[in-house]
Amino acid sequence: MSETLDHVASSARTDAPPAILLDKVNKWYGALHVLRDVSLNVALGERVVVCGPSGSGKSTMIRCINRLETHQEGVIKVNGIELSDDVKALDDIRREVGMVFQSFNLFPHLTILENCTLAPIWVRRMPKKEAEALAMEYLTKVRIPEQAKKYPGQLSGGQQQRVAIARALCMKPKIMLFDEPTSALDPEMIKEVLDTMVSLAETGMTMICVTHEMGFARQVADRVVFMDRGEIVEMGTPTQVFETPQTERLKLFLSQILRGH
């Protein structure tokens, strides 16, 4: 039943203009071909989970979307703006795209509150008071407002990652990218971060999430993308991808993941 609901939801969303469009994107590290003709459309409000073995190019792909990595061939458009060497366009895109990293990457010399208000104040030109109120609002949403005056080093991994999510949200992005947000966490902290991501998904945020958390994928993903060796191998609803894998590569990957759990 949930499958049909998902299906209806995602087909309804495809009518909206695409939030992210990747068309035949290719990238090389030297001679190594890390992205091969990757094409992907993500509609506004859609939640996409990307999975695949390590080295499959999934992180590289989402890092290309806000140009932390540059692609060499193909077209990437975010909110209709094409990624190029144009600095102005890049600024416009980064303002609308929030990112959460595997290793949190909070600024250790700034307090939690300063971490959250820095970009709104200097990039969005928001008055300090307003930015702080906004930061407290999001810190409350990720359930750690009482840590605002502390430094990142004083928080647990799970708390740090929730701050990182709040920091990205303070820029009021239209799209959120998650690059293995729970991979660096101790098992008991994974849930608190996933819960935060689930409630974010419920607000209708457009999300692309690289993760191996299959439970999370089943719960929130409209679509699951399986990548291997730089290519998108399979794509579909969580049920399609997890229950009826079509390729040997995906079957092998799933069996390894399941054995691990």
Added chain:
Amino acid sequence: MSDVTLNAAATVPEAAPRSAPLTEVGLVGWARANLFSGWISTAVTLVLAYFIIRWAIGFVDWAFVNAVWSVPNNQTQACRDARGVGACWAVITEKHRFILFGTYPYEEHWRPALCVLLFVALYVVSAMRRFWRPSLALVWVGVLTLIGLLMWGGVLGMPYVPQERWGGLVITLILATFGLAFAFPLAIVVALGRRSNLPAIKAICVIYVELIRGVPLISLLFMASVMFPLFLPEGMNVDKLLRAQIAIILFAGAYLAEVVRGGLQALPKGQYEAADALGLSYWHKTGFIILPQALRLVIPPLVNTFIGFFKDTSLVLIIGIFDLLTAGKTAIIEPAWQGFGVEVYLTVGAIYFVFCFAMSKYSQSLEAELNRHRVR
């Protein structure tokens, strides 16, 4: 079974914390652990203690008990009689004004003295974190201008004193302060430039650092003093002190740039990426995220370089500028005072030490304070 063990564990009362045995803590414990832990260490401790105490007694005798503190009008016979058993501090009493102020006109000595005090006040104010705000830069500009006015004079009824007559401690402080105040910002710019994506900027910075680091400071000073005037048009003259000052700035800048670059490289890539992903511009990223962290990381090598350059300013003696060390050396050229170098050099060394040790101590406290966020 497990119930039994659990119960058993629960019934054992928690041991009350005892204080450590007296022989393990405090002065006694420390001495036992570090000085008398075995018969070899006890023997070494006793032998070293004997030599240290003997030397200390000898020094006190020489420096205080048998010392000659003053002599009437250059009659140094008393000093010569005490030679070998007592210090002749009379040379300092007699020559301290020359050592501190060089050949600056005697009746105008209050001006360089005031400059030294202004420098020290500037250091103290700059060291206090509560004064770290943009207006501090204005204070620096103001104080440094005031120091220039005082030294040159020619206004407000102060007679003009040409730069050739400046000397002593104030020269050392001028060279070191102006040198590091300009070299440090230059170093930051060069270090950032060396990591730039723009090939031309990167090349200029690499060439600058490698060229300057590749030659000794002495040769740079010679170039500034001898070669540079040859390139100037006829009749145009740039102050010798200024030329030496520029050479020191360029030299210190290259060294400091490499120190700063070390800090930039030590920062995890994730910090750059997080700042980029938030949409911060290059200057915001550099100013708020990268430099504050990179500079904190390199406080120890940075202060090391600062201290090194404070002392390297004494090399200007080779182009005939009278810094503190040269003034000290010149003070004992007079026949009456020849042979009292030890006392003069000890005094000059003590002055250098006070400044360098203050820098070192301050950097330690600064490091602890700025890296508080690393402590859990």
